[in-house]
Amino acid sequence: MSLERWKRAHQAEKQHSTHQSGPPNRNQVNEILKNHGTNISELNNKAVLAVGGGTGIIHRLPNTSLAITADPITDLVSEVLVESSAELCTAAGENLPFISNSFDFVICRNVLDHVVDPNTVLDEIKRVIKPDGKMIFDINTFDIPAPVRRRLSLIDAPHPYHFSTDEVKKLLENSGFKIEYADKWRPSIRKSNLKRSIAILAFRMKKINMLCSL
Numbered sequence: 001m002s003l004e005r006w007k008r009a010h011q012a013e014k015q016h017s018t019h020q021s022g023p024p025n026r027n028q029v030n031e032i033l034k035n036h037g038t039n040i041s042e043l044n045n046k047a048v049l050a051v052g053g054g055t056g057i058i059h060r061l062p063n064t065s066l067a068i069t070a071d072p073i074t075d076l077v078s079e080v081l082v083e084s085s086a087e088l089c090t091a092a093g094e095n096l097p098f099i100s101n102s103f104d105f106v107i108c109r110n111v112l113d114h115v116v117d118p119n120t121v122l123d124e125i126k127r128v129i130k131p132d133g134k135m136i137f138d139i140n141t142f143d144i145p146a147p148v149r150r151r152l153s154l155i156d157a158p159h160p161y162h163f164s165t166d167e168v169k170k171l172l173e174n175s176g177f178k179i180e181y182a183d184k185w186r187p188s189i190r191k192s193n194l195k196r197s198i199a200i201l202a203f204r205m206k207k208i209n210m211l212c213s214l
Ligand SMILES: C[S@@+](CC[C@H](N)C(=O)[O-])C[C@H]1O[C@@H](n2cnc3c(N)ncnc32)[C@H](O)[C@@H]1O
Pocket: 013, 051, 052, 053, 054, 055, 056, 057, 070, 071, 072, 073, 091, 092, 093, 094, 108, 109, 110, 111, 114, 115, 116
């Protein structure tokens, strides 16, 4: 994918409403982690990195030994993160500024379809994760024919990529991840805006939550 396309996604992402609201509350964090087959106590005293952390759960993890987010738009979200104790690092997932084997957990939620090069991001996550570390991963998938799927980026500015479930599994396997837990579900149409409802119904959008090991 071209850098120009990523810049368009980046501009769209900057205007997205989720970046104007703060991080999820404690109950939402518990629910999110449960949906990934883990829980908050598993992260106690652990070094945790969020790749593309945005205003996500990294900012609401109370007892980690280290919490840090590497994201290209930390300047924008810092305004709504005044109560976060996570370190903000302005960086891209394709080139993580950390030494190898540094983190017990890497969180990569709703990010891989926003980046320039998903393979490189996964390889970088694998490099910085400890050998017994885990990745908390999720992404929207579109189980429709590839020629249609590849054109969705023309109408969906923030997302340069629209993967199928099988493509995501292959990407993870190719980077050496094992899927320990997977939960695939269709988001509620009642709670979705028009654009999202169309994606769910017409483009068979689903969400997969995973816990991956090396
Ligand atoms: C939809 S938001 C998800 C934020 C957060 N993970 C969450 O769950 O709320 C996508 C995030 O990916 C970040 N992003 C975009 N390109 C990236 C890249 N190349 N490397 C790392 N993060 C990136 C965006 O800045 C944004 O914060």
